[in-house]
Amino acid sequence: MRLTVELTGRTEFGPGVVAELPSFVTALGHSRAFVVTDRGLRATGIVERIEKILASAGVEHATHEDIGPNPPTTEVDAGAARLREFGTAVVIALGGGSALDAAKGISLLAGNFGSVASDADKLWEAADGLPLIAVPTTAGTGAETNGFGVIEDPCVRRKVYIGHSSVRPRIAVLDPELTLGLPPRVTAASGFDALVHGIESLASRGANPVSTAYAAHAVTMLGEGLPAVHRDGGNLEARAQVMFGAHLAGHALTLSGLGLVHGIGHALTAHAGVPHGIALAAVLEEVMAFSAAEAGKAYETTARALHGTAAGGDWASAAIEAVHRIAELLSVKSRLHDLGVGRDRLPAIAADAVADAVTRNTPRAPTEPEVLDLLQSVY
Template sequence: MRLSVEPTGRTEYGPGVIAELPGFVDSLGHRRAFVVTDRGLRATGIVERVEKILAAAGIEHAVHEDIGPNPSTAELDRGAARLRAFGTATVLALGGGSALDAAKGVSLLAGNPGAAAADADRLWDAAAGLPLIAVPTTAGTGAETNGFGVTEDVCARRKVYIGHASVKPRIAVLDPELTLGLPAGITAATGLDALVHGIESLASRGATPFSAAYATQAVGLVGRWLPVAYRDGGDLEARAELMLGAHLAGHALTLSGLGLVHGIGHALTAHTGTPHGVALAAVLEEVMQFSAAAAGEAYEATARALHVTPAGSAAAIEAVREISGAIEIKRPLRELGVTREEIPEIAAAAVADAVTKNAPRLPSAAEVAELLRSVY
């Protein structure tokens, strides 16, 4: 077997590391920063903290906080227009996965005058975007590890992948202090996303020994510390370990790709606006059961990472069910706003999603529809 693996990039990890942001900006050759964040983060005090750190070091900056929970192509276009007006700078992606994904798109579009987010499929070979630093404020998406993001084409009611090698964050700044006090519901949704990243990375058709190493560590860390962080949002050790686990899961999925849980999750979110992690939780154990015959070794590795015996698919599924229960995240589809009439459309969208083609067992739309009805 011959394998080629890209370098993982620079990671700065530890409580308080956010204070070193000016040096990180300097290291990328700029004294200017364009901060991309979501509309709600300022209320936490984090945006103001970052602004003060940058200002104290003489870093000229602007803050763009027009990003929603499921960023649309229109939001990316608005951000890119503002960045073009601001001028050349380091892009500082600050927030959860939506803000980080949006920042990548904004950076790429700003480097390609005249391009629009609707051109996403044609931008993978475009000119380079501006250099990017990622500062996640949740522990889940792993968006700081790769150069692609997910945006929503509202008109087409589908998720669109936008990315380029140039917008893979040059530096990932992991400060668990930024996640202290994160609401329990957000902790659960983002943490469950990280757990799924690890599990699907182990089971995916694109899995390699490198991705499996990241994924195994990620599943172990997230499985242990997510329930702790959910119970006590102020536990810094739990927050730090969960953030590290989510970051490793991001590296895993970047190498291996994901699978059917994410294919369904994307479709559910596009149709109902359900938070990503909640959408994944609705079908996680059921997809694992559907895939078990084709993913036995991967689920055995999952069970071992979660320290359950005897290791095997049944043990892994039960352990995941217990974690979902501990963080109170699983909901039937009817509570997420899905109607029975929408199920065939959602199933078709899930099968068409690019990540589903990486699943260990390839489903038909009819099989996905049956699975969705089982959790209705």
């Protein structure tokens, strides 16, 4: 086997490590920082904490906190305009996956005057963006491991991928203390997203020995950590386990790609506003059953990592049962009609799911009618 794997970036992990943020800024050759964060994060006290850390070290900074869930291209354009006004700086992406994804687009556009976020498909060969430090405050997306973001183009009503190698975070700052205040629902949905990253990475057509190693360990850590953090949200050790498991799953998906679960998830969010992790949970078991014959080895690895047992050697069923138990425990599994998805939207959701770039990595290539049938089965 001939294998080339490029792993870049630096990871700083541990309780309280966010206090070292000023030294990370200077390590990148800058003395100024532009913080991109979620609209609601200031209420948690985290934004003020970061600002005080930067100010106490004399790091000039500005904070842009106008990023919402599933950020549209217009929000990315607005953030880039503000960054251009502020000038050259390290971009600090602070928050959940939406903030991290938007920050990548903002950083890239700031280095490419005249470009807008809807040009995403043309920007992969663009000039470099500004250097980026990722500080996730949720444990799920793994967005700190790669150089692309998923944003929404409202004009065409679909998800687009904006990215460039230059906006892959130079430093990922993983401080589990930042996740202690997460509400149970957010903890569950983001953690389940990470679990799906691991499972889909194992089954992906693009899987390789390195991505498989990352993904298998991620599923093990998340399978153990998610129930523990669900029982006690103040369990810092469990928070740390889930955060690092999500980070490993992010590395896995960056190398392997994902699959149909994410293709459907993106379409459900774009068409019906379903939160990402909840959208994935709605269809994970059904997609696994659809792909069972083609992904047998991957699902055996999944089942073993989740301490499942296979009656008669049926590891695919064991894996599906194991993820079902976790979904039930976290209360993230819902039917589509309960999530407000109109039945009339299902054909368009199926079409977009099949067309989504992530779906090409799925172990069994689906047709639109097959995906439509799957969606109707969970309606």
